[in-house]
Amino acid sequence: MSAPASPRAVLPARPSYAAVLRVPHARRTFAAVLSARLSYGTAPLAVLLSVTRATGSLAVAGAVMSLFGGAVVFLMPLRASLIDRYGPRRALPPMAACYGTLLCALAALTWRPGVPAPFIAAAAALAGACAPPLGPTMRALWAELVHDRHLLRRAYSLDGVAEELLFVSGPALVGLLVRFAPPASGIPLSALLVVAGTCAFVTSPALAGFRPAPRRERRGAPRGLLPPVVVAAGVGLALSGVELLVMAFATEHGYDTALVPWVLGALSAGSAVGGLVNGAVDWRGPARVRLGGFAAGLGLVIAAAGLAPGLWTLMAAMACAGAFIAPALTTAYLLADETAGEGSRTQAGAWVNMAVNAGSSGGAVVAGVLIGALPLGVCFLLAGGVALAAALAAGPRWRRVA
Template sequence: MSATSPALSPTPTYAAVLRTPHVRRVFGAALLGRLTYGTAPLSLLLSVRASTGSYAAAGTVMAVWGLTTVLLSPARAALVDRFGPRRALTPLALAYALLLAALAVAAAGTAPPVPALVALAGAAGAVAPPLGAVTRARLSAMIPDRDLLRRAYSLDTVAEELLFVSGPLLVGLLTGYAPAAAGLAVSAGLVLAGTLGLVTSPAVRGETGSEGGPAAEASTAGTGPGPRTPVRTGVVRAIAVSASMGVCLGAFDLLVIAFGDEHRMPGVVPWALAALSAGSAVGGLVLGTVDLRIPTAVRLSLLALGLGAVLAAAGLSPHPYALVGWVALGGLFLAPALTSAYLLADESAGPGRRTRAGAWVNTAFNAGGTAAAAAAGLLVGRLPLALCFALMALPAVVTALVTLVPAPSAAGAEPRE
């Protein structure tokens, strides 16, 4: 075991995660940088809307920014795997911060040309540093104990979800004292400070894109009983299940709004969204405290099945208060399922490919959500609302059931990476 590796603990805890050498530095710096992904979208939307006076322009800019951010994430993660965090993240963060600053200046003007805003937003999304994927890959390298790593991933998933809640609140406070474009400038500062803090950490400074080491090799051992999940099978499984969960969640906001309108209680919407986040945070923290002996791949499928089944049942709620209860219950499965997906990708990817494997899981989740949001807009109003809930949950249920069935060739040779 290397000098920086934690002592293996019979009862790993969140405190043990944070006591691991350099983890607090990496975790804190990355969270500071990732806060920009909670502040930048709303700041961009408000800025473009204020400067152009057009919701269509704001929507177009946001769509382009979102597409390049999500779809090019694996390519950016591949750069990190190839060149190492320091050599890849630093120029990405500098370019991203400069483009956010340019967007802030452009949006602060009067009637800026929409094509210019679209081009800047697309370019910013294309170079957004994959701080989440890098953080999880670094945690995997620093923490060879798989039970302790599961707790680290659970903590990271819950913290990331809280960032997407606190980011918009920060923008709301900021816009009370400054123009909306100031939020873009703050976002640029956050990503620069967080990325520089991350790449100057002793745990990252010496990484130059190597294909692994002792810690990396130890982290491929898998978790729970049974053989390690085959490389490509495990990554594909994590990606497929994540995409199906994204479908569940991508349509959720619109379905809840439609449910509130149908029952003439629009006030249920924020309560339902808060219940989902609260349930997810509780579920994620509980996952990190339970001593599980279920293989990661099986656990992922079971959690996705639970998420889909509960959200489908939520559509049958007789009253908005019942909907909130069902949604809170569904949230208990969300963060644990995402944590399990990231863990499975990490276990299965092999040294030198972990950053992009985690990025693909995130991309699949977001892509599924985007597609589902568009589909829900077409279905709501044309089909019974309960059926819409069921249709959006169906991919998660089906994918979970399919992935629970062992493949006939599972006993064969492991595919080469």
């Protein structure tokens, strides 16, 4: 699948983050795909704000967001399989064009009130169904660009930290935009980002060696994907519960809820730092062992966070918990890549991506029910227990089937 003059041949003596960006065409390619992936940071908030304003109903907005997010998440492995089958240069542009066009249609429908909710919901669901799997494609491309596993781990860590920052900066960008324009204006911005970024990405010379795998090499999700997928789902479940738990903690202890974003920001900051450290450390143990260790560490810290006496202590606990997030997810992607082989790398990464996002969606619903029924400390314990239970998926029980 690689071109004769593959950049893989360039292996630094001491792999580093700088070495990742010195791989031929890596900076251009990574910058292009990040600009496209920023759309996934801006679109959800823009859709939520515009639908709420157009319909005047949070219930309708929530239903539309469920359809949009569900189509993005649960159809991702199917869209990723098209990348493995036809290659990114053939598969990504049509997806990006359809996604961008449908986003613009959704913006037109929500620009002013009065459009029936079913039309808005249909446009949102169709748009989500076309969202190009840019993250899984870039991770599959990293595996094509470098052979060295140490350098690949740094590439994945850098990718994960950058993605974390996109999901922080995207809503901030929409928040700035809606101060001067209607909320629906954030939707065409998202369309522009994904179309322009995807076009720049697929024209990069780095994709010249990324070719469709022969039919005999393509296969569905291998059984060895179970550990990373289950751990990713457990991490997503635990984290979505934590967001609501922090809000409930602040309310129960009489703190201003305006402080909650700062606590969640500490979680994101800890994840960024943890991701960078994980990529810089020369780990000796196998990826499956590290995967279980990171998930268990996350679960233990979340469970202990329920004992925090105040919000500032909770913020410190969240920063510590965050330090395990990016390493756990990066290791899950690496393990999926090792399991998948040449013909289904993009699809394998998409399964992990789908798992963490599906876990995030489901966890919020469960946490919302439990918070009203159980003491807050018990809810923290249960959220941590989910991550601890998921850590078992990386243990010996799964090795017999991996």
